[in-house]
Amino acid sequence: MTTTEQRTLKPAGWLRRNAWALVAIAVLLPATLGIMFANQWIGYFEEWPSRPVDAAAGETLDYGNARWSIVATERVPGTSSAGRERDLPDGTDLVVVTVRVDPTGFGPDGVPDLCTVRLEESGGTTPTRSWANGGAISLDGSGPDLVSCSSELKTPYTFDAQFIVPTDAGESSEFTVGISVVTELPEYARFALE
The missing domain is CATH 1.20.5 (Single alpha-helices involved in coiled-coils or other helix-helix interfaces)
Structure with missing residues (x-):
């Protein structure tokens, strides 16, 4: 070899x-x-709100350490006098969702749950677009007292979640409001709006 x-x-x-x-x-x-x-x-x-717990319009839902319901929904067109007073950008509307929170318990630290609120637009069973709560959008210098969940209130209260959406949003589909509490993720409360 x-x-x-x-x-x-x-x-x-x-x-x-x-x-x-x-x-x-x-x-x-x-x-x-x-x-x-x-x-x-x-x-x-x-750690992501991916499993909705659905509630019909007007229904109350126990989620986290509170009982939740949607009290009112208002859409303010950007072209209306109220929309112009709020200085909404061209081609947008303001959607205001009033949420009632009835704390039924408290987290491990003895503090009521904080939450994240999103407005979801869906053409079927899954959201196609969503918007985060925009905070206080005032009219004549006065905005809502609360724009999200409170970690201080231990009695029932309401807050106004405000969303700036395109004018065409919600025309061919439905809006829902998603409320998520960190300790309950991946489940989140999803409310149909009237």
């Missing part, structure tokens, strides 16, 4: 000797990466 023939046989011998280790790497590396990726996505969805 010549030296050239011996050199070409050596890599094949190495592959044969390490075949089981190479197969293990080929199987375990993708499996490990898949498990790590899955754990990251599961953690993400556990």
Whole structure:
């Protein structure tokens, strides 16, 4: 056997000797990466409002440490006198949703739940667009007293969630209001609006 023939046989011998280790790497590396990726996505969805608990228009819902209901909904067109007084941007409307909160309990720290409120537009069962609560949009210098949940009030109260939406929003679909409390995620309360 010549030296050239011996050199070409050596890599094949190495592959044969390490075949089981190479197969293990080929199987375990993708499996490990898949498990790590899955754990990251599961953690993400556990911290994201992804499972709605639906309530019909006018219905009260127990969620978190409170009882929730939608008291009123108002849409102020940007072209109306009230919209111009509020200085709404061109092509937008203001949607005001009054939410009643009746604290029924308190978190582990003895404080009522804080929440995040979103207005959702959906053409079917899933939201297609959503808007965050815009805070206080005043009229003649006076805005609502509360624009979100309070961590100080332990008696029933209402707040006005305000959303600036495009004028065409909600024309061909329905609006819902999503209320999420951190301790209840991934479930969130979703209310149909009248």
